[in-house]
């Protein structure tokens with residue numbers, strides 16, 4: 001069983017606390033993504049699971065077995081884990097077959113067993129016809145699939161992937177997302193996937209752990225995290241969002257920086273609030289609650305990306321490309337709003353914006 005249980009794991013390099021009090025359980029067969037900005041501790045967590053790094057404190061279990069904690073430390077090669085990293089790390093002097101066979105060769109498996117397993121896994125990653133080629137005769141995507149095949153050939157129950165697609169071009173990255181997901185489904189293995197790319201995380205994961213500065217901000221399905229973000233950081237990290245300072249009272253939220261215009265609100269928060277609006281949740285509507293003037297319009301085919309000045313505030317509005325009609329800059333418009341998120345004004349947003357700038 002490839003469940004992973006992480007109990008109170010903290011990791012510091014000298015004074016630098018990189019992971020704080022990690023407490024998570026990953027289910028058997030689950031596709032988990034560690035998502036977060038560069039430097040937030042994703043690779044460190046993955047390396048702790050793999051056994052390349054010892055936690056400063058806390059315990060790690062794979063299945064029922066304690067692999068790290070107290071005096072116990074099981075080395076990486078005894079953890080039964082497959083791994084793929086950002087750089088393909090395939091051996092240039094070996095052909096595809098030998099690259100993939102390597103983990104079994106060093107385990108001194110029989111030739112017949114090696115042949116059967118290598119052929120099976122090459123089929124899975126769609127490389128059967130390339131077995132005799134050398135890495136320099138393959139595309140980046142094919143080389144990365146060699147690395148994936150090599151990670152899978154020993155039939156691990158747990159696969160760790162650290163930004164495996166980030167060296168590939170955009171189109172290939174998209175195809176590979178679905179391939180990896182399909183392979184995971186087919187084999188029923190547990191995957192822990194690391195990325196800083198929110199679209200990748202959304203497309204592949206059963207569950208996303210969004211991390212900031214070594215602390216899990218939210219754990220949930222892509223839908224949860226996108227639609228019900230726990231805080232402003234989460235709302236900002238996934239998808240496009242703009243924040244506005246508001247005042248909640250009498251069933252409305254009033255925006256001082258929009259000349260005091262307001263939108264209806266029947267939620268629980270009162271007083272000063274941070275309102276997060278995804279630009280795709282705004283639309284042009286003659287009876288919308290906000291009025292302003294159009295500043296700019298960019299037709300991008302799939303979407304129509306506009307900026308509207310409302311009072312002193314520039315508001316981004318993204319409407320579906322098929323609803324496109326030419327507007328004139330300077331023309332008055334009204335905006336309707338489908339959905340928005342309201343957070344307590346706890347100073348977090350200011351802190352966050354400071355970190356970013």
Ligand SMILES: Nc1ncnc2c1ncn2[C@@H]1O[C@H](COP(=O)(O)OP(=O)(O)O)[C@@H](O)[C@H]1O
Pocket residue numbers: 013016018036037038039040041042043044045
């Ligand atoms: N071996 C190490 N020694 C010292 N600091 C490290 C080491 N590995 C990682 N760090 C630091 O830990 C933090 C998190 O790094 P990392 O886990 O690689 O982040 P991510 O993968 O999310 O980009 C960074 O500040 C990094 O500099």
Ligand SMILES: [Mg+2]
Pocket residue numbers: 042043044
């Ligand atoms: Mg990393």
